[in-house]
Amino acid sequence: MSRRSPNILVFSPSQTEVDGYVESIRNQGFISVKGATTFAEAEKYLPSTEIILGWKFPTELLSEPIAASVRWFQSMGAGVNDLILDKSIPETITLTRIVNQFGTHISEYVFSFLLYIVKDGQRMQESQLNSMWDPFISDTLKGKTIGVAGLGSIGAEIVRKARAFDMSVSGLSFSGNQASLVDQHYYPDQWLEFVKDLDYLVLTLPLTNSTHHIVNKDILLGMKPNACLVNVGRGALIDEGDLITVLQSGHLQAAVLDVFEKEPLPKDHIFWSMSNVFVTSHLSGPSTVDDVSTFFIENVKRYLNEVPLHGLVDRQIGY
Structure with a gap:
């Protein structure tokens, strides 16, 4: 035929x-x-x-x-x-x-950094470089709370992997259609309530008029001082100026950024040189x-x- x-x-x-x-x-x-x-x-x-x-x-x-x-x-x-x-x-x-199509790649990207941070991979690397025997006790993801903003196919896969690490999972979405995936669900008018107890905030939201710079100084300061931020959504979800100010103040343990408001990230951008920022080249979801x-x-x-x-x-x- x-x-x-x-x-x-x-x-x-x-x-x-x-x-x-x-x-x-x-x-x-x-x-x-x-x-x-x-x-x-x-x-x-x-x-x-x-x-x-x-x-x-x-x-x-x-x-x-x-x-x-x-x-x-x-x-x-x-x-x-x-x-x-x-x-x-x-x-x-x-x-x-x-x-x-991107859930597997992006969720693996997210957890590669979460594990590196929680297990203090940097300390391990430095010990090896300095030929120093340093049998320290690292932390664990078990019992930590991860918040996933955006519960589409990517967010859902991040939630699934978080369960494998025995984490508590919160989620924020516009429709609430996937609320059953998480332990606690929040809507867009509940951002401060959503982030206040998180150890890790992962952004997978699309960029729209309502999500542009949705993560600003108020949201960032509403997070725990030692929390980590991961953005695998769109760069403009975050007010980068606010993020720089908050990170420089010592609030937040780290930011893992795969997407930026301007790409490629300019060579003179401060993110490149900040010790508490991990920069990657929009590669998490090929x-x-x-x-x-x-x-x-x-x-x-x-x-x-x-x-x-x-x-x-x-x-x-x-x-």
Whole structure:
């Protein structure tokens, strides 16, 4: 039985990435696939394109007549706040994001740092470097309280792993649909109550108008003095100026930051040199060609069968 093969355009600044996606999609029988890495190539292939699988796509082209045939834009990532705010993307274009693929990677990232901190990995490293025998007794995650702000697929996996370490788990979410996952659930008007007893606060929230700088000086000072903050959501969830002030005052044990308001993080940013800040390069939840291709191909099949797409973005809600 034959099936329609829509015209698909894959865009990424990485040629290797584009080649991988194009090959994967074609191997599934969708042969009308073009790849582009530059503005000029995107402009060339947009006419008659129906579906875009993209990352850092030159969206200004989508308001031009050459993009009149585009019906659906699938982001290669989970965060789409930039696409939602982009007025050059017509409302007629359906937006989807990757969902249910990052929990394993991000939860492992979170707990690699929590274990390093609670077991004082830095002291162990320094002892080895100084050839010093130092059989100290480290702390444990057991009995500690972790708070997860955002209980989607990523947050849910962090909760699951926290249970394996015998931690107490609190959660904050907008809908409360996943409240049963945690010991204590809070809503967005309960931030101070949510954070006051936490040993670890992990942010997995999407960035929307209501979550921009949601973690500010008041929230940070409302946490226990020796608590730790982990951000694997979006950089602008945190007021970075407030975080710097609070950390410099000695409040909070550490901040683990994988995302920032400006990326790449400028070389002269103070975060790089702060001893109580761990900086990583937005790497906790990688979008791999195999995983994203599998997600996208399944969505193409759903699109052709006219059933709801996975990861459908609600522009009003913001994700």
